Amino acid sequence: YRYIIFCGEEKRMLYPKPETLKPPRTDVLTITPWLAPIVWNGTYNIDVLNAQFHKRGVRVGLTIFAIKKYTVFVQTFVETAEKFFMVGHKVNYYVFTDRPNDIPNITLAEGRQLVVLIVPSYQRWQEVSMRRMEMIRDFSSQRFINEVDYLVCVDVDMRFSDEVGVEILSDVFGTLHPGFYGAGRQGFTYERRPESQAFIPGDEGDFYYAGGYFGGTIEEVYKLTNFCHNAMMTDRENKLEAVWHDESYLNKYFLYHKPTKILSVEYLWDNGFGVPDILKRRRFVAVPKNHNAIRNK
Template sequence: MQTDHRKTRIKGLFSKYRVLLIFGLCLFILGYFWQASKGSWLKRKISILCDTQRNKTNVLHGLPEIALPRMVYSKPHIFKPPRTDVLTMTPWLAPIIWDGTFNLEILNEQFRQRNTTIGLTVFAIKKYVVFLQRFLATAETYFMVGHRVKYYIFTDRPEAIPNMNVKEGREIVPLRVQNYPRWQEISMRRMEMLSYYSQQRFIHEVDFLVCVDADMQFSNEVGVEILSEVFGTIHPGFYAAERQAFTYERRSTSEAYIPLDEGDFYYCGCFFGGTVAEVHKLTKKCHEAIMADKSKSLEAIWHEESHLNKYFVYHKPTKILSPEYLWDNGLGSPQFLKKKRFLTVPKNHAAIRNKRNSNLK
């Protein structure tokens, strides 16, 4: 009797709360699927991330992915710009690289993760091989420390390249090229050779190219902070000059012609670079312009430097190196210059460029 009574009570309760029970069950099932879908979406996102990283590594040199370490450093502050004494951004939002504006450790991590290889190109034709020893020795100390580097040395005298031991991950690659009687021609023909080798070789071997003069020495860090699609360097003689004072090519008959009301900076011919594709584009365009001038018996006022400046007016660099990256000790040590990273080596122009004078090798 009592059991029957209990059964009817339970039945009653069940029918009373049936709706609630079914509602609860539905909620539970919905919740389960939502959770499951959330989980698999997350998983999918991570695996996409891993896939691209793996593919990228394969495209580069098949080396394993580097795990992210902790990133501990003082955080950037909206109201505390690191430099207020110099321009750090162009109107087209390309950063201008000054000491204090970047954290090399963060950048090193980024570029190491991508296993970046950098090609440093330098021409040492005829007597300019005398500059190689100092150039390479200082590059070993200061240039792209901790990264993979190939020194591409264009020369007509490969036997004169100093026999140096370079650090692990770095390599000296001699490239035999012809010489020309005039130093101006040698300087200009660099554009032709760089464009040719970029397409034939560099594109398969390195990610970025850094193209510099031989009569130079590194005297402080020059690292991955300079790397970008395409970059140029502000000439130390003109950083504060007005447009009209820039020694751009002003003859309208030349391909390098820049009108008085155009241009941003005066860039030096001795330090530019970028991805291999961008350097190929730049050097090809400059070489073609040099040849077009030649066919009209014209030579731009500062040779390939004039053409480079023209190029940068219409193809803006994505990064700009401050005069820290090209300085001449004859210009003193102004307050704004916190580091002198890349210096010209004083030379006796007549002696080093003159074919007949053999004082310097």
């Protein structure tokens, strides 16, 4: 069991009151038509949220995959996460890899640990990316369910450069893709072949969600990853693979199982897109990679 620290009495907490007639952001959408928050800087008070989540003693798992040469990204990823990710909360890093000897030893803050999970590698890079769904699903029911309350599942070729805290947590959340937040439906690169399990018709779809950042409770992540993996396997039987791999199946899932929270592009940015006015913070950004050197084993 876990120790719970009881504070004798509630501490008085002082903060500016929310202003019904002065919304903090009017330049971006901050709530979906199904009443899920879209998280942007200025829309939440982290002190209020931290008090709520500390009271629950919440434990967060952060999954990354470092297969083959992608082990080179682990050091920067974890070092920057120690500075910016869920500081003050309990965090387990789950590093899925086929090369355990290449995972660096990194000193972590108290309450945080790194778990190396040895998994098979696949020859095709598309399959390396897609199989993450199956592995997250299997470890969710066998292990994560006993160790953490929420999972955050992200790409490893990234660095944290500003705070990412409990404001992202919710039953099931997705993230706006930095390339498509301003696009119309016709601009979204959903799978458009009706034969595919990932098919989304031209007149449907809410947002274009990024494959590289989703999460939620273990139960919800299990349902999400199970759906995506099964859809991929069905497509495979029919000699199909969706246009953007795991990302296409994730977008299909979120169309019919709406996320309960959406992270704005602050949480997943690529400096190749510059810095638009609406972007007040860049919390998690892509690490530039030499595609040829890194991608071909």
